[in-house]
Amino acid sequence: MTRIISIVGGMQPSAPTIGTATAGDTTASVAFTASSYIGKGTITYTATSSPGGFTATGASSPLTVTGLTNGTAYTFTVVGTTNYGVASVASAASNSITPATQSSYESIATVTVGGTSQSSISFTSIPSTFKHLQLRAISKTNRNDAGEYQTTLNMRFNSDSGSNYSYHRLIGNGSSISATGGGSVPYMYFYFGSSVTNPANTFGVGVYDILDYANTNKYKTVRVLSGVEDNTYGTINLGSGAWLNTNAVTSISLIIDSANDFTQYTQFALYGIKG
Amino acid sequence: MPATYEPIATTTLSSGATSVSFSSISSAYTDLYIVGQTGCSTTDYLTFRVGNGSVDTGSNYSYTYAEGNGSGATSGRSSSSSKFYVGATASIMNNSLDYSFYINIMNYSNTTTRKTVLNRIANNNSSFPGTTASVGLWRSTSAINIVTISPDTNDGRTLISGSIFTLYGIKAA
Numbered sequence: 001m002t003r004i005i006s007i008v009g010g011m012q013p014s015a016p017t018i019g020t021a022t023a024g025d026t027t028a029s030v031a032f033t034a035s036s037y038i039g040k041g042t043i044t045y046t047a048t049s050s051p052g053g054f055t056a057t058g059a060s061s062p063l064t065v066t067g068l069t070n071g072t073a074y075t076f077t078v079v080g081t082t083n084y085g086v087a088s089v090a091s092a093a094s095n096s097i098t099p100a101t102q103s104s105y106e107s108i109a110t111v112t113v114g115g116t117s118q119s120s121i122s123f124t125s126i127p128s129t130f131k132h133l134q135l136r137a138i139s140k141t142n143r144n145d146a147g148e149y150q151t152t153l154n155m156r157f158n159s160d161s162g163s164n165y166s167y168h169r170l171i172g173n174g175s176s177i178s179a180t181g182g183g184s185v186p187y188m189y190f191y192f193g194s195s196v197t198n199p200a201n202t203f204g205v206g207v208y209d210i211l212d213y214a215n216t217n218k219y220k221t222v223r224v225l226s227g228v229e230d231n232t233y234g235t236i237n238l239g240s241g242a243w244l245n246t247n248a249v250t251s252i253s254l255i256i257d258s259a260n261d262f263t264q265y266t267q268f269a270l271y272g273i274k275g
Numbered sequence: 276m277p278a279t280y281e282p283i284a285t286t287t288l289s290s291g292a293t294s295v296s297f298s299s300i301s302s303a304y305t306d307l308y309i310v311g312q313t314g315c316s317t318t319d320y321l322t323f324r325v326g327n328g329s330v331d332t333g334s335n336y337s338y339t340y341a342e343g344n345g346s347g348a349t350s351g352r353s354s355s356s357s358k359f360y361v362g363a364t365a366s367i368m369n370n371s372l373d374y375s376f377y378i379n380i381m382n383y384s385n386t387t388t389r390k391t392v393l394n395r396i397a398n399n400n401s402s403f404p405g406t407t408a409s410v411g412l413w414r415s416t417s418a419i420n421i422v423t424i425s426p427d428t429n430d431g432r433t434l435i436s437g438s439i440f441t442l443y444g445i446k447a448a
Contacts, residue, residue, distance in 0.1 A: 105280035107448035136306055136445065138382050138391065172341025172350030172408070201416055205381040205391045225379075225393055227339065227410030231354045234339025236410045265387055269305060269447035271279065 011039030015089040016078040019061065022127050023097040026070055029127035031062040035080035035088050043080045050075050050093070062125060062250075068099045104274040106130070111268050117142055117261035123270050124251040128214040131275025133249070135208040137268040143195035143260040149233040150204060151195055152257035154187035155241065157220065157249045161186055167241040174234050188241030192226045193256065193266075197233075203265070204228035212275075213249040220249055278446070285441040291316055291433030294425035296330075297442045302384035302418055304444030309378040309422065313438035315368035318402060319426040321376065322358040325383075325390065327417040332357060335414045342366065342396075344405035359413075360427070361394045365405025368426070372437050373400040383419040390419055 019031030030047040037043055047056050047063040052074065056063040068074060074097055077090040111121050126133070141151045156165065167188040168181035182189070193204040206226030213220055224239030243249070252270070256262060281304075286295050300307065313321065324330035339352040342365040351363055360366070361376060368374045379393040389412055396407040413419075424440060426432050 103278055103280065105445075107279045107446060110447040136381070136447070138388065170341065172339060174339045174350055174352030177341055177348045177350045199389070201387065202389050202412065203382075203391060205379070205393055205410070207379060207393060225395065225408060227391075227393060229337055229339050229391060229410045229412040231337040231412060231414060234337065234352050234410060236339050236341050236350070236408050238341070238408055265385075267382065267447070271445075
């Protein structure tokens with residue numbers, strides 16, 4: 001018997017590309033890159049654990065698989081299936097993770113700049129399993145403008161380069177107080193970091209709180225305390241920022257204003273805080 | 276291996292003390308975080324010193340602050356100071372427990388960078404109410420393993436009974 005399959009509906013998506021699995025408390029967040037697909041349908045993705053066959057389904061990365069047993073090691077594969085029922089080949093297996101009881105405050109990732117300066121620092125595939133995020137940082141840059149002893153840190157979420165941010169800064173420089181701000185801009189701008197003007201081993205510091213970052217019913221707010229002090233100059237900054245988007249924050253991108261770079265020993269540590 | 280955010284020690288004063296110290300601090304964390312609520316038997320600034328083995332009493336501290344007291348906002352700084360002051364007028368304690376603060380000591384155990392601190396004060400005492408934020412520098416690349424908190428004036432005045440100070444360690448991945 002000859003079976004005729006609609007050319008349009010029968011197109012098979014390619015296998016998704018597996019990303020990083022992250023352990024939670026009886027859960028795992030599975031990141032992946034979507035399938036290539038030239039058909040007309042839509043694709044739904046399913047992550048499946050091994051062992052156990054626990055699954056999670058959704059339209060995009062990451063997928064959160066629940067019902068796992070703490071203390072048991074799992075890997076995951078992802079399959080993309082069209083609305084016509086045509087499934088891809090499964091992805092390669094993910095890294096092995098072992099779910100465990102989570103503390104309220106967890107380290108998610110840390111970036112430390114080595115001997116080669118970096119123009120940007122990014123955190124990607126941020127799991128949605130926390131309530132708030134906190135970035136804690138020390139930073140040195142290669143800004144070399146005469147008399148400038150600090151730099152501006154530009155922050156954006158989910159690679160959104162639109163004018164969808166606002167920010168405000170209250171700044172004390174040791175002799176006066178000033179305030180700046182702006183709306184409908186492509187970054188949140190925060191004073192931070194030290195420059196070539198500061199002594200070589202003097203770093204700016206900052207603590208950045210990203211509140212309720214995974215909530216899809218509200219814009220995202222950032223609260224900032226940052227500063228630099230070198231025994232000649234100093235700046236203390238209180239800042240706030242907003243991303244005018246209700247999507248959950250899944251990535252954070254950081255650059256230094258005016259195309260300057262983060263230099264050696266700069267470190268950004270991202271933490272998740274349970275609610 | 277330490278937890279990511281771990282209480283290291285807490286001191287609660289059952290009677291007045293001229294200072295409170297956290298010593299022999301493990302180098303296993305990335306940042307230190309001190310939270311406290313206190314007052315002083317005689318009005319005075321809250322100050323603190325850091326060091327390795329013993330606190331540094333040399334003129335190796337500096338700081339910049341911004342504060343508001345309900346009628347105005349100011350910023351000031353001090354270079355080559357013998358201790359950290361967390362602020363100015365709005366950071367003065369009186370004989371009540373209405374003064375709360377936190378101190379971040381960033382990357383305290385590395386031996387490459389000078390040590391920078393970030394502080395906040397909420398001062399609700401009746402004499403010097405206000406709020407302060409400050410950044411400070413200890414001009415040393417030594418790892419910090421001791422912190423001593425005290426009133427500015429060394430004449431026997433004390434941090435009062437009921438004061439509480441908690442030290443946390445924060446460990447990055």
